[in-house]
Amino acid sequence: MTPSRTFGLEALRITKRFGDFVALDDVSLKVAPGTVHALLGENGAGKSTLVKCIMGYYRPDDGQLLVGSREATIAGPRDAHALGLGMVYQHFTLVPSMTVAENLVMARADVPRVVDWRTELKSLERFIGSMPFGVPLQARVHQLSAGERQKCELLKQLYLERHFLILDEPTSVLTPDEADEMLGLLRSMAQRGDLTVLLITHKFREVSRYADDVTVLRKGQLAGAGKVAKVSREDLAAMMVGSRTLPETAARVGTVGSEIVLSLRDLTADDARGGHGLAISDLLVRSHEIVGVAGIAGNGQRELVEVLAGQQARTGGTVLVEGEPYDGDRGTARRLGVRCLPEEPLRNASVRTMSVAENLAFRRFDRTPGDRPAFWLHRAEMARRAQTLIARYNIKTASKDAPLGTLSGGNVQRAVLARELSEDARLLVVANPCFGLDFQATAEIRSQIVEARNRGTAVLLISDDLDEILEIADRIVVISEGRIVHETPVEQADRQAIGAHMVGHH
């Protein structure tokens, strides 16, 4: 392998506007060949806009791109690929029902009409042999773990002769160990001159351990850039959030209660998508307690939330809330005070075409102000309540009558949380509540959950983000292949041990 296989990239004074909104304002980025360059920034800082300008999905309004120190016009992703630029997305782009080899060959631009699989496999094996890591070529993609799939995505880019890779939050679906392994591989390949990497991330740890250089964006502008070795973590944080102080999550106050609010016993459910399903033998949540369910996405978390939310029927076992059987029907949920905040609230918990006020009324609309069954809608009451909740939970909307779909992700999340917490809940089921939110919204929403716990609510927090669980949970359980495989109070939690249980090595 020659060290000249890869090349650098420069974006010079890029400006991109969407109508009146300036998404990128005079931003420059310089990635040296054979380095790992981190692109840091909060959500909405312009990271993905910049990358989309580089990959040709957007046309910048101003500025130019230099690829390998030659000026390049990239009119579309095809041009970017032809120049050797590749992108690995957060979500996987492999076909699950096909083998790794089929996926690799299919991705080529010049697939022959009739594929001679014997020759293809031989050349693929030769190719894999030249790589620092391998994947089973004949395995079907759905049989692979998330880490292996991520490796396949990387191999695909290298197989397609792309030696400048943009990775969009590549470790969000990996365990800590898998993430370390993959980033380590990328770094060593970059050091050998095989690869140049632009890594989009929000994890400081990954920046300081694996990146050579870093560029920080804030609100569409360049907030800073430099050698990673020369900037401290505090400097990076300051660049990302600017002069404002970082909001802090409220602290847990008081000890865990003794009263058992949620009790799951021998709970089983199927996974319609062909995964492991759910088989929880025993799980308790007490009042004044947040129980965090940690695990790699796809190990039964979705089934657990859906069963508790009434969106999927269980196949066996019991769900008791305050000692009573619970099936998710409306009357029981109201009487027992069960509330739920599923992930992706726009898809799972609200109606985008209905107004903010209407969405806020979902729990209350069929009761009179005197809490009796109602036939007529109390629209004035609905409007009044909406005004109160919008102000109290800081929901930013043009009007309470605007369709919920016109709100930003953080505000949709605030609205659903406002609705689910507006009356004191006895049990709150929360799934990935801060996915895709910025620091401010994340801290606010975690604070709301902690405050509900401090008021006595039992909280079951299902999250793919171990840091989130470590931050706010009282007790941690680890779910793997639909079973609870590990349990620890947060004070004694060991990141390594939790990671090992996540992947089933224990």
Next chain:
Amino acid sequence: MTEAVAPRAEIAAPARGDLEVRLKRAAEAIVVPLVALLAATALFSVFLLLLGKSPADFFALVAQGAFASWFSLQNTLQRAAPLLLTALCCAIPARLGLVVIGGEGALALGGLAAAAAGIAMTGAGGTTAQLVMVGASLVVGGAWIGLVGALRHWRGINETISSLILSYIAIALMNHFVEGPLKDPASLNKPSTAAIPDVAAIGTIPGTDVHWGLVIGVGLCVVLWVLMSRTTFGFAARIVGGNLRAAQLQGLPVGRLILIASAIGGACAGLAGMIEVAAVHGRANASLVVGYGYTGILVAFLARHNPLAVIPVAILFGGIVASGGLIQRRMGLPDATILVLEGIVFVAILVSDTLYGRWRIFQPRATAP
């Protein structure tokens, strides 16, 4: 409370903003279907030009045949009456996200049941007979489309397909009874049931030739609009239609809501059949199956499944249907020309659905993330 969630006065939207947003949403709901109608008119004009006919003449004739004279207006309203009810058969389940296109069959069965009930009530008082006929048509029509809803919810069968197929079955059933067990031996050329008693016939609104069916249709549109927009039932139905997963999360009785809404829709179409029998034909026969059920689908879609908007749209299409004869005579165009126009309007309406949320003037001002 942390500082982050403390009340902030400027966040609470002023009432003026609320009004603005509401007006914009209402304007969008009116402008988009109008644009679709205009686009369909333009496309249809091209079609006429290709046939060598004048679009101007065509639309002038539609206006003349539908609305120009007292006679043509009455003719229009007469035809609008069943359209109001068959449109509701599509519009009410649509609020729960169901695309039910089986109104034609529910109308046929409703008409047959009404005729059978009317014949059975021979000798009874007029009002009694009429009430029994209404009851029979409501029950049969409601059960027929209710079955579509039940199949959808409990067996996961696509409601569009099942309602279409059940519609064919319903029409075949009606033909079977009209040509078999219920056939009046005197009806030779056109097999029909026996006539319902004269006292059971629905009369005309005084001073007009328009029967009371129009008033019933308009009244039901208003009642169902109130039900869907002012009651907790309608609110729950809109949650189910807007996002089934959100409805499940709220523990709403989804199956019951779907069943009730489908049955209400079917009952409306059944009632349309009863009115056709009692006010127009006096008996059940193949004349019931002339496409009111299918045109009703178009009316419902153009009215965006809003029962109040169904009223003007049904009158518009009543007019287009009513002017068909005139167009046939004056322009030498076949009957099917009207169907071409309806088809183009339908496609334009479906395409226009993608326009909602696209035009910035109708959107609330952007908010901070």
